[in-house]
C-alpha cells in the first residue's frame with residue numbers, strides 16, 4: 001500500500017500561477033525520496049500539499065488510501081504529530097532559546113523521555129551547538145538556526161520526515177552529520193521526503209530521485225536502491 005499518493009494534483013496560486021501541474025506520485029513506506037529541481041520548480045509547494053499547509057486546486061492526495069479531503073483537521077493533526085518537518089524558512093520561535101524550541105517539539109511529539117535534558121544536549125553536541133543552548137533563536141546565525149530546525153525535527157524520531165532544503169546554509173561537516181542521521185533513519189524503515197538541490201546529497205545516490213521542472217514531474221525517476 002502507498003503511504004502517500006498524489007493523483008492528478010494541480011496547484012494554482014492566485015491569480016493564476018500554475019505551481020504544480022498534473023502531479024502523479026506514489027510514496028511507499030520506507031521510501032527515501034529526493035525531490036529536486038531548480039528554484040521555483042515547485043518543491044516547497046509539493047511538500048506544503050503533503051503536510052497540508054496548502055490545498056490542491058484540483059486532484060487528490062491520499063494517506064494510506066484515505067483522501068486528505070476526508071480527514072478532519074483533528075485527525076490530520078494526530079497523524080502529523082508523528083511526522084518531523086524541516087521547513088525551508090525554519091519556523092522557529094525567535095524569542096525562545098534553542099533549548100526551548102527543541103523541547104517544545106519533543107513535548108508535542110507526545111513521547112516520554114527519561115531525561116529530556118540529556119537527550120537534547122546529546123543532539124546539540126552532535127551538531128556542535130551545545131554552547132548555544134540558552135541563546136535565543138534570533139541571536140543565532142542563519143546556519144545555526146537551520147541546524148536547530150533540523151534537530152527539532154529529527155530528535156522526535158518521526159515516522160515520516162519531510163525536509164525542505166535542510167542543508168542550504170550549512171557547512172560540509174554539518175551536512176555529513178545530517179546525512180548520517182538520514183541514513184540511520186532510512187535503515188530503520190522510516191519514510192523520508194527531502195527537497196534539495198544540494199549536490200553533496202544528490203551524489204550520495206540514496207533512494208529515489210524525482211525531478212520537478214516548472215511544476216511538472218519529469219518522468220524519469222532514478223532508482224538508486
Ligand SMILES: Nc1ncnc2c1ncn2[C@@H]1O[C@H](COP(=O)(O)OP(=O)(O)OP(=O)(O)O)[C@@H](O)[C@H]1O
Nearest residue numbers: 013014017019037038039040041042043044045046
Ligand atoms: N503563496 C504563493 N503565492 C503565489 N505564488 C507562489 C506562492 N508560493 C509559491 N509561489 C510560486 O510558485 C512557484 C514554486 O514555488 P516553490 O516555493 O514551490 O518552489 P521551490 O521549488 O521550492 O523553489 P526553491 O528551490 O527556491 O525553494 C514559484 O514560482 C513561486 O513564486
Ligand SMILES: [Mg+2]
Nearest residue numbers: 043044088164
Ligand atoms: Mg523551496
